[in-house]
Amino acid sequence: MPNALEQLLLPAECLLCRNLLGFAASDQIVCDVCRYRWRPVVRPWCERCGQPGPHFGPCRLCRDWPEAFAQARSAVWLDDGAREAAHALKYGGVPRIADDLAAAIARHVPAPEAGAVLVPIPLGARRLRQRGYNQSEHLARALGARWRLPVRSDVLVRRRETATQTALTPEARLANVAGAFEMRNVTPHSAFVLVDDVFTTGATIAEAARALARAGAVRITAVTFGRAAIPDFT
Ligand SMILES: [Zn+2]
Ligand SMILES: [Zn+2]
Numbered sequence: 001m002p003n004a005l006e007q008l009l010l011p012a013e014c015l016l017c018r019n020l021l022g023f024a025a026s027d028q029i030v031c032d033v034c035r036y037r038w039r040p041v042v043r044p045w046c047e048r049c050g051q052p053g054p055h056f057g058p059c060r061l062c063r064d065w066p067e068a069f070a071q072a073r074s075a076v077w078l079d080d081g082a083r084e085a086a087h088a089l090k091y092g093g094v095p096r097i098a099d100d101l102a103a104a105i106a107r108h109v110p111a112p113e114a115g116a117v118l119v120p121i122p123l124g125a126r127r128l129r130q131r132g133y134n135q136s137e138h139l140a141r142a143l144g145a146r147w148r149l150p151v152r153s154d155v156l157v158r159r160r161e162t163a164t165q166t167a168l169t170p171e172a173r174l175a176n177v178a179g180a181f182e183m184r185n186v187t188p189h190s191a192f193v194l195v196d197d198v199f200t201t202g203a204t205i206a207e208a209a210r211a212l213a214r215a216g217a218v219r220i221t222a223v224t225f226g227r228a229a230i231p232d233f234t
Helices: 004-009 032-037 080-090 095-108 125-131 135-147 170-177 203-214
Strands: 069-077 116-120 156-158 181-183 191-199 220-227
Touching: 032 080, 032 095, 069 095, 069 203, 080 095, 080 135, 080 191, 080 220, 095 135, 095 220, 116 135, 135 191, 156 203, 170 203, 181 203, 191 203, 203 220
Parallel strands: 069 220, 116 191, 191 220
Antiparallel strands: 156 181
């Protein structure tokens, strides 16, 4: 582990490919080559939840969303390098990578309307203590700086810890997060934009949207850096 002085003197290298970062890119964590390898999520998709693929009939992913939850978009597919980058934000203790991920969102997802407020998906208190930071809050702050939108991390709280979603089926994910969030410090805003690192089935984000809608929010959208392919989902 290099000490602070060595870190200052050593040329920075890309977290993913380990190639040296050029002087102009020395504040990045991921080099431009690796960023251009990230595959943007593109149309055709469900206009509401942004899930790509041919849709026949109502979309299974968003049909039970609260009415106020209008739209969700993700920047890139969560494969290879993008997965590693999201992982570094979440577990690697490299919160500075949040700006690289926010840059990808700003590049691929249109900015929300003026007056919108970014709301990171909160962690439970125990997980926040373990990790030391909320990766979604870092992402929301980096994105807020790019979009020039305020971030409110005090309006949504987790009422209880939830089991990690990774190993759960889509149905089990819904049950796992039911009633997990609560809105506090409610102030009127024209629109809330939920921010999270990864969208898989959208169960967590939809549950957060439900809490905002219960408290009277009328327009809710969501953005994430990554979109994970859902196995066996058609
Ligand atoms: Zn690289
Ligand atoms: Zn949909």
